[in-house]
Amino acid sequence: MIQHHTPGGLGAAESSRTAPFVEISQLSKRFGATVALRSVSFDIRKGETLGLLGANGAGKSTLIKILSGLQPATSGTVSVQGEGREFTSPNQAQQLGIVTVHQNIDDGVVFGMTVAENLMLDTLGLFQPNPFLTYRKIRRRARALLEELELELPLDLPVEQLSASDRQQVSIGRALAKSPNLLILDEPTSTLSSREAELLFGAVRDLQYRGISVLYVSHRMSEIEELCHRAVVLRNGSVVSEHQQPLDLRAVTQSILGDLASTSLGAGRQHAPGDVVMRLRGVRSGKETAPFDLEVRRGEVLGVTGLVGAGKTELLEQLAGTRPLESGVITLNGSEYKPKSVADAIAKGVVMMPEERAVQAIFPDESVSRHLSIGRMGKVSRLGFMDRARERSFAEQVIAKFAVKAAGPDAAIETLSGGNQQKALVGRWLVEQQSLVILDEPFRGVDIGARAVIATELHEYSERAAVIVASSDPEEVLEVADRVLVMVDGRIVSDSPAFEMNSEALADAMSEVQRTTTSGAPQS
Amino acid sequence: MTTTAPADVPTASAPLPGDEHRRPAIGPKLAAFTFKYGLVLVLVLMIVFFAVTQPAFRTVDNFLFILQASAVVAIVGLGATVSMTVGGFDLSVGATVSLSVMVAATTMVKFAMTGTTAILFALLAGVGVGLLNAFLIVIARIPDLVATLAAMFLVNGVTLWWVNGQSVAVGMTIDGKPAPGVFTEVFEWLGSGRFLGIPASVIVSAVVFGLVVVLLNFTRWGRALYAVGGNPVAAEAVGIRVRRYRVLAYVISGLLASIGGVLLVARLGRGDVAVGDAYLLQAISAALVGYAVLGANKPNAVGTLVGAVFVATLINGLTMFNFPYYAQSFVQGALLVVALLMSYTLGPRRRR
Numbered sequence A: 001m002i003q004h005h006t007p008g009g010l011g012a013a014e015s016s017r018t019a020p021f022v023e024i025s026q027l028s029k030r031f032g033a034t035v036a037l038r039s040v041s042f043d044i045r046k047g048e049t050l051g052l053l054g055a056n057g058a059g060k061s062t063l064i065k066i067l068s069g070l071q072p073a074t075s076g077t078v079s080v081q082g083e084g085r086e087f088t089s090p091n092q093a094q095q096l097g098i099v100t101v102h103q104n105i106d107d108g109v110v111f112g113m114t115v116a117e118n119l120m121l122d123t124l125g126l127f128q129p130n131p132f133l134t135y136r137k138i139r140r141r142a143r144a145l146l147e148e149l150e151l152e153l154p155l156d157l158p159v160e161q162l163s164a165s166d167r168q169q170v171s172i173g174r175a176l177a178k179s180p181n182l183l184i185l186d187e188p189t190s191t192l193s194s195r196e197a198e199l200l201f202g203a204v205r206d207l208q209y210r211g212i213s214v215l216y217v218s219h220r221m222s223e224i225e226e227l228c229h230r231a232v233v234l235r236n237g238s239v240v241s242e243h244q245q246p247l248d249l250r251a252v253t254q255s256i257l258g259d260l261a262s263t264s265l266g267a268g269r270q271h272a273p274g275d276v277v278m279r280l281r282g283v284r285s286g287k288e289t290a291p292f293d294l295e296v297r298r299g300e301v302l303g304v305t306g307l308v309g310a311g312k313t314e315l316l317e318q319l320a321g322t323r324p325l326e327s328g329v330i331t332l333n334g335s336e337y338k339p340k341s342v343a344d345a346i347a348k349g350v351v352m353m354p355e356e357r358a359v360q361a362i363f364p365d366e367s368v369s370r371h372l373s374i375g376r377m378g379k380v381s382r383l384g385f386m387d388r389a390r391e392r393s394f395a396e397q398v399i400a401k402f403a404v405k406a407a408g409p410d411a412a413i414e415t416l417s418g419g420n421q422q423k424a425l426v427g428r429w430l431v432e433q434q435s436l437v438i439l440d441e442p443f444r445g446v447d448i449g450a451r452a453v454i455a456t457e458l459h460e461y462s463e464r465a466a467v468i469v470a471s472s473d474p475e476e477v478l479e480v481a482d483r484v485l486v487m488v489d490g491r492i493v494s495d496s497p498a499f500e501m502n503s504e505a506l507a508d509a510m511s512e513v514q515r516t517t518t519s520g521a522p523q524s
Numbered sequence B: 001m002t003t004t005a006p007a008d009v010p011t012a013s014a015p016l017p018g019d020e021h022r023r024p025a026i027g028p029k030l031a032a033f034t035f036k037y038g039l040v041l042v043l044v045l046m047i048v049f050f051a052v053t054q055p056a057f058r059t060v061d062n063f064l065f066i067l068q069a070s071a072v073v074a075i076v077g078l079g080a081t082v083s084m085t086v087g088g089f090d091l092s093v094g095a096t097v098s099l100s101v102m103v104a105a106t107t108m109v110k111f112a113m114t115g116t117t118a119i120l121f122a123l124l125a126g127v128g129v130g131l132l133n134a135f136l137i138v139i140a141r142i143p144d145l146v147a148t149l150a151a152m153f154l155v156n157g158v159t160l161w162w163v164n165g166q167s168v169a170v171g172m173t174i175d176g177k178p179a180p181g182v183f184t185e186v187f188e189w190l191g192s193g194r195f196l197g198i199p200a201s202v203i204v205s206a207v208v209f210g211l212v213v214v215l216l217n218f219t220r221w222g223r224a225l226y227a228v229g230g231n232p233v234a235a236e237a238v239g240i241r242v243r244r245y246r247v248l249a250y251v252i253s254g255l256l257a258s259i260g261g262v263l264l265v266a267r268l269g270r271g272d273v274a275v276g277d278a279y280l281l282q283a284i285s286a287a288l289v290g291y292a293v294l295g296a297n298k299p300n301a302v303g304t305l306v307g308a309v310f311v312a313t314l315i316n317g318l319t320m321f322n323f324p325y326y327a328q329s330f331v332q333g334a335l336l337v338v339a340l341l342m343s344y345t346l347g348p349r350r351r352r
Ligand SMILES: Nc1ncnc2c1ncn2[C@@H]1O[C@H](COP(=O)(O)OP(=O)(O)OP(=O)(O)O)[C@@H](O)[C@H]1O
Pocket: A031, A034, A035, A036, A054, A055, A056, A057, A058, A059, A060, A061, A062, A063, A103, A405, A406, A407, A414, A415, A416, A417, A418, A419, A420, A445, A447
């Protein structure tokens, strides 16, 4: 799937690649008692694509927020083309051509406006001789932009009706439309499917050929290897190493994880499928797709993969009570299971972690501890009264078990880095006994070390309960699953033990079949 | 090629170089302090000022009088607070006060029933308005503000219709005959009775306050209410029955408004037309002022009570300075602006 060609732009831009575009010097940032960045210094050279790496909470997003004018630094300087700058607003950074696509995708779109308006948002504020700007005109320009970027998006739909990956594409499109001198991408692919990611890589290579700098953050090594000329690694807020192409992936990983590198990464294991926990008969993922049967067992992690829109979420939500059952019969531990609501499903021991963290799981301004107990309040209350002590000890348990980096259980959830939020929200379901745990895209924004922690926990957990993990990234699925289902257009096209599969075969199964089917009515 | 910095990376809590010379910045600290304690501090200073300058202010009787004056606002405001916790807004609380005033008055005066029956009917009317709001918002999916605005007009209209636009008072003539009933003992006690020297209305509001504090802060249902207000999609995803909690919130809001109405009619001793109107703005502003109390930055019971007492104290003190009654509205407006500045301008930035 990923071709290993070296990053482009080595020709014409090569000579100027030594001159720095942005120089970061002795930059520090503190939040109360937490030091997020500590005397960070490095350059971003003209025309280079620089990878910024680090574990969850290393300080990557913080650095980016400073560079883009969203947050002030505590101390240190940033200079652009040799001139010292202090950004006090995102506008100032943009005037110098520093354009950012933030980790939280909804920072990049304006709800209540259509896709076309969102794409053209930045030109709306510009002075124009003709003050009358019709929607038709906006739409025409937006369409031209999409054509140039080879994107396909529904222009007239309000952005809030788009899927996460489409919203991400809108923010990327918006950023590219600003013709940046430095494009900053904070985990841009965490919500994209591999096909959409390829489009993004194409756009990045295009920028490379035009001599435009890119700062690229990702937890996926293959992307860094494919795109970046150079990589800088942050750990606990300090720069710990710098790597040149060709990258020594082992050294990079070691440097990212530090002491933690010794914890076994994706250790091989034998699994012994146990009793059937859930049995599906004649269930379908959508109204018009073919029905199928499926058995979910204790003792194995069932991976479900498929392109974005293949029907994974639609299927899983029926199991979790979020959607009514389309057809068929489900039994859970031998008796009929027909959840009337999510609450009903949870009461029967079926829990699901939804895929979109910000929209579906985060309560603004609330503490970590409240997030951890919200779905299990019956267990931390007596006669309806909350038992704060029990609540706190549960939170501490999750934080410790999943190495969540937080100031404490009472810290507001927004003060955690993206990956740490994810670890906490996944971990809250894995401490207690459930019948079936469903995780939709659990690895979004989670670093390699934490992925290994979650995978190990899942394996151990699957001894006691059935576990389903859905992801559109075949490599992620192989990392954690014992058995892999591939879905295409709402159907299950392959079901096999993970050791028989590799990521190429999975990627083929995900897309090949789709190309040959003519009834390619898109789901969701 | 790899260049690696020294292996020991300081932990997150180690001091930054130059920390020893760092003087804490005054500006942000002051803002944070004001955000948290500003309003309470102003209230305390105000009480001290009035107490020092006005001997009449610092009597126990006046203290109880202030609490009595804020009782109805506090109870109605607590109801509005509960509707705000689910991300809603109840504009019909004033109309509900009027409705329950009239229901209680006519039950006793026109139909000569007991005070207990009157209270029961008044509270049922309040719950009814809550259910109407819930129907419009949860079933018909009309936005809260618009739905409760419509309900406000409807309820006001029904109330006026029901009494032919006339006040209800003991001894009034109906169809040429004097009305048969009177305000019964229960109402006299609620209006002017005392228990251990404390006015009945203050006791009732203290009880209501206690119940709302416990509900919102110490129970799982309170957690769920706030969760629904914070992010209904996420609340649904962890098994909270969002629709039920929104119904619950509006029913509580209607119920508390009608309790306020019962206290009000007891104090007035008659059912005046549109007497509840004034309570809409006062109750809502008490709840909004409450955002600024102790840095809560969200609807909360303690804040609402402080907001209600604040207004009553301010008006009481200013009256002693012969401040004209018609300037009260301005004073309330100024207080609301100050409180909103504290919670929105000085408070932590919120997204979106
Ligand atoms: N507003 C804030 N208040 C307090 N602490 C914060 C705040 N924002 C970030 N932090 C802390 O700063 C540290 C760095 O966070 P940052 O978001 O930069 O990490 P990251 O490298 O982007 O991680 P991830 O890979 O998970 O996105 C974390 O320990 C985080 O808890």
